[in-house]
Amino acid sequence: MTKNKQTLVAWLRDAHAMERASVDTLDRLADRLSRYPDLAARFREHWRETLGQVERIERCLKKLGSDTSTFKDLASRFLGIAQAYAVAVAPDEAVKDCLTAYTWRHFEIAAYVSLGAAALMLEEPDVARMCNEHLEQERAMAAWLEQQIPEVTLEFLRP
Numbered sequence: 001m002t003k004n005k006q007t008l009v010a011w012l013r014d015a016h017a018m019e020r021a022s023v024d025t026l027d028r029l030a031d032r033l034s035r036y037p038d039l040a041a042r043f044r045e046h047w048r049e050t051l052g053q054v055e056r057i058e059r060c061l062k063k064l065g066s067d068t069s070t071f072k073d074l075a076s077r078f079l080g081i082a083q084a085y086a087v088a089v090a091p092d093e094a095v096k097d098c099l100t101a102y103t104w105r106h107f108e109i110a111a112y113v114s115l116g117a118a119a120l121m122l123e124e125p126d127v128a129r130m131c132n133e134h135l136e137q138e139r140a141m142a143a144w145l146e147q148q149i150p151e152v153t154l155e156f157l158r159p
């Protein structure tokens with residue numbers, strides 16, 4: 001395997017860890033936001049999409065001949081980042097949760113833009129296609145969140 005292909009595999013493993021951390025975070029947020037059924041439902045939907053993302057990344061890694069046995073260690077690395085963003089339960093938790101989720105979607109968007117460019121250059125069209133699919137899902141979720149943030153904020157401020 002060339003050095004660049006090894007880098008692509010390493011980045012795919014990072015993306016896998018990132019999505020695994022997302023699965024946990026989105027699951028928690030969907031539960032926690034039960035007082036906001038619309039938010040909870042969309043978070044749950046993206047949680048389901050994220051499970052699919054994890055699976056697709058695993059398929060790409062297997063195709064590239066990568067060992068998938070040490071995923072756990074990597075996942076904890078990103079979970080640390082996710083937890084740094086996750087805030088303690090506060091009165092304005094729904095506002096903060098939306099901001100956190102919006103930030104995290106953009107972290108994922110950045111990761112897939114980079115990974116997709118690398119995959120194209122290294123002639124791995126399946127990986128590039130997967131990145132585009134994931135980008136579409138992340139951008140849709142980010143756009144939806146951006147629409148919700150003002151309303152959630154105003155709702156918190158209403159007497």
Ligand SMILES: [Fe+2]
Pocket residue numbers: 019022050053108138
């Ligand atoms: Fe994702």
